[in-house]
Amino acid sequence: MTALVDLKGVRFTWPKQPRPVLDLAEFTVLPGERVFLRGPSGSGKSTLLGLISGVLAPQAGEIHLMGEDLVAASGARRDRLRADHLGIIFQLFNLVPYLGVVANVALPLRFSARRRAAVQGAPDAEARRLLAALGLSDPELLERRVIDLSVGQQQRVAAARALIGAPDLVIADEPTSALDTLARDQFITLLSEEAAQTGAGLLFVSHDPGLASHFERTVDLMEINRAAQPASQGESAA
Numbered sequence: 001m002t003a004l005v006d007l008k009g010v011r012f013t014w015p016k017q018p019r020p021v022l023d024l025a026e027f028t029v030l031p032g033e034r035v036f037l038r039g040p041s042g043s044g045k046s047t048l049l050g051l052i053s054g055v056l057a058p059q060a061g062e063i064h065l066m067g068e069d070l071v072a073a074s075g076a077r078r079d080r081l082r083a084d085h086l087g088i089i090f091q092l093f094n095l096v097p098y099l100g101v102v103a104n105v106a107l108p109l110r111f112s113a114r115r116r117a118a119v120q121g122a123p124d125a126e127a128r129r130l131l132a133a134l135g136l137s138d139p140e141l142l143e144r145r146v147i148d149l150s151v152g153q154q155q156r157v158a159a160a161r162a163l164i165g166a167p168d169l170v171i172a173d174e175p176t177s178a179l180d181t182l183a184r185d186q187f188i189t190l191l192s193e194e195a196a197q198t199g200a201g202l203l204f205v206s207h208d209p210g211l212a213s214h215f216e217r218t219v220d221l222m223e224i225n226r227a228a229q230p231a232s233q234g235e236s237a238a
Contacts, residue, residue, distance in 0.1 A: 002067045004085075004169045004201045005029040005052050010061030011227075012047055021047050023227040024061070027219070029169065034192055034202045036212050039221030043228055045205050048221070049173055052203075053086055054078030066168060084114040087162030087200070089191075091174040093154050095146040095161075101136070102127045104146055105160040108167075115165025123164075130160035134190050151178045152187075159191055166198040173205050188214045 007027040013020040022044045029035050039045045050056035051063055054070045055078075063070040066085050070078055087108070095104050105127035109116040119126045131142065134156040141149070146157060155175055162170050172191065176184040188204070188211065195202045204215060212218040222228050 001030060003028045003030055003064070004033075004066060005203070006062075006064040007051070008062045010051065010058045010063060012044075012051060012056065012058045014047075020059075020227045022051070022058075022225055024048075024224055025226070027224065029201050029203055031168070031201055032196075032199050034195070034214075034216045035204070036215035036218045037203060037205045037221060038207065038209055038212065038218060039205075039225075040207050043221045044225055045207075045221060046173065049171060049205065053082050053088065053171070055082075083108070083112040085168045087164070087167035087170040089155075089158045089162045089170070089172040089175045091177065093158040093175075095154060095157060097145065097147050099146070101131065101142045101144065101146055101149070101157055104157055105131060105164055108161060109165055112165060115167065118166040119164070126164060127160065130163055130194065131156070133194055134160055135186075136160075152183050155179070155187060156190075159187070159194075163191075163194050163198070163200070167200055169201045169203060170195050171203045171205070174207070176206065176208075176211075184211075185214070 005028060007024055010022060010024045011020045012022040037045065047056065051058055052065065054065065057071060065081050068081060096107065099107065102124050106123040109119065109123045131137065136142065136153060136156050146154060149157065158175065176187055179187065192202060192214065
């Protein structure tokens, strides 16, 4: 089985910084797997997501996405892999304020013929189906501007946008940090169910250890990131 994400020997250091922020022996996500990546602020979570999505390039190591070598790929090829295979829920959602709710959800289909081909019927109809599955079916609500929605509603719009077109991997970057416990748990359940419908892998990133029970596998970034470990544990993190 080809891993969705496969990192080996990856080291990344920000410019003008003396030490790496990430030093990973390996990290993988398999097709259909639901993985909880846990780590406190500053542990390198966002940097790791940038490497997985091809936005950042490591100084050392191998990164494969869908079996393709991201390190060797051109910028255009990395952009294509990201558009075709990844659905991303950003921490601040990154919704387009001048587009409506449905148009925001359907937006990824404009940039990926592969994801557009995975949709049966009109893009707007699929967007509405996903929104309804995530608890947003009120016609009046769907006519609002996204900036007029509550935080919880914007979150679900962002999730529907990530899920549309059956991406192979959905990445959720701290998307529940502004929600209460009940809303948070309901959202994770709905997100997991929708990802399972298409067989997508799910990589959910958070600092909250209480979320681990929702996932099949938990990875503690502080444990696998040698750059975050004190030198007294063995070899130096530098």
